[in-house]
Amino acid sequence: MTFWIILILLCLGAVLFAVWPLYRQKGRMTPLLAVITVFTVALGVGIYNHVGSPGVSPGHGTTADGLPPMDEVLASLHQRLAENPEDVAGWKMLARTQMTMQDFGDAVTSYERAMELENGQNAQTLVDLAIALLSRDRSMAIESRPAALIENALALDPNNPAALFYSGVAASDRGDIDMAIERWEVLLGLNPPPEIRAMLEQRIAEWRGEEVAAAPAMEAAPAVEEAASTGVPEGAVVAARVALSDEAISAIGADANVFVIARDPAQPSPPIAVSRLRLSELPAMVSLGDAQSMVQGRALSGFDEFELVARVSLSGGPAAASGDWFGSLIVRPADNNSVLLTIDQQVP
Numbered sequence: 001m002t003f004w005i006i007l008i009l010l011c012l013g014a015v016l017f018a019v020w021p022l023y024r025q026k027g028r029m030t031p032l033l034a035v036i037t038v039f040t041v042a043l044g045v046g047i048y049n050h051v052g053s054p055g056v057s058p059g060h061g062t063t064a065d066g067l068p069p070m071d072e073v074l075a076s077l078h079q080r081l082a083e084n085p086e087d088v089a090g091w092k093m094l095a096r097t098q099m100t101m102q103d104f105g106d107a108v109t110s111y112e113r114a115m116e117l118e119n120g121q122n123a124q125t126l127v128d129l130a131i132a133l134l135s136r137d138r139s140m141a142i143e144s145r146p147a148a149l150i151e152n153a154l155a156l157d158p159n160n161p162a163a164l165f166y167s168g169v170a171a172s173d174r175g176d177i178d179m180a181i182e183r184w185e186v187l188l189g190l191n192p193p194p195e196i197r198a199m200l201e202q203r204i205a206e207w208r209g210e211e212v213a214a215a216p217a218m219e220a221a222p223a224v225e226e227a228a229s230t231g232v233p234e235g236a237v238v239a240a241r242v243a244l245s246d247e248a249i250s251a252i253g254a255d256a257n258v259f260v261i262a263r264d265p266a267q268p269s270p271p272i273a274v275s276r277l278r279l280s281e282l283p284a285m286v287s288l289g290d291a292q293s294m295v296q297g298r299a300l301s302g303f304d305e306f307e308l309v310a311r312v313s314l315s316g317g318p319a320a321a322s323g324d325w326f327g328s329l330i331v332r333p334a335d336n337n338s339v340l341l342t343i344d345q346q347v348p
Helices: 002-026 031-036 039-051 070-083 088-100 104-117 123-137 144-156 161-173 177-188 194-208 224-230 246-251
Strands: 236-244 257-263 273-278 284-289 306-313 325-331 338-343
Touching (some): 088 104, 236 246, 236 257, 273 284
Parallel strands (some): 236 338
Antiparallel strands (some): 257 306, 325 338
16 A cells, blocks of 8 residues: 555656646646646556556567557457456556546546446545546546545545545635645645655645745756766756856846756647756756656657757746746757757747
């Protein structure tokens, strides 16, 4: 049980880093938050890594990371369920695989079947179904059935980390700050990693109107000197020297968050990978690789081409806002994986 709590909380850390500032700015649950926070993706990949994919024979082909191709996984799961339609674990594995592939509609159907077989008595299945519904419907708020599923999950398991997080967001969204604080304080009691604890405590302090200490920045990419001597760090897909233009230096008067984002131009949201540093640290070398990927199973190394964006966020969040300064370029790692990215444009 401890392993799964840690795994979920690590995913929660990515959620809070990448999207919480956006949620605070918009005041609503966005599709970006719903997609990035697909806890089931992390759980599914974890299961594949630790116990393998059920029903796939050793003779089948594998991907570079040793896992069977997704179409083989799907075919195997469908065959398994055709032979045993009462297999709860199989339905949940199928749902996680469909979530990984962003097939949210079918994932909802699979989770519905698993919930039916469990008579609605498994808290995590209820949370997973709620997340699948939010993803499928691109919901702007946690309400109606997803909210009810999350509350039912908490009734079954008051210490479910994902349910505590989402119920806190939902409570804040409807203006019930006391409830939001209560839920997140229980989450703090589960001893999350220090970075996650700091972010939760920061938001709770804001809700209470207390003085807020700055949230800890995520570990930035290697220092300029290290990158200069070693080239692209091991495990990185791209290393970028991020710097401000003279015009940007003159225009920006205060320290701010700088988000370095790799995204698919054809599907900008959710981003593929994200890193964060402070404006006062520029110029700096920032490396992005699979370790910075925002969604498990959607690795930066799997893209032949992507857009790299560096944005100075005056609002504090990763979403572009009027007045922000940014720079962008298209990166093809096979051609050049060490680039110069200059922040020299301003959002109108």
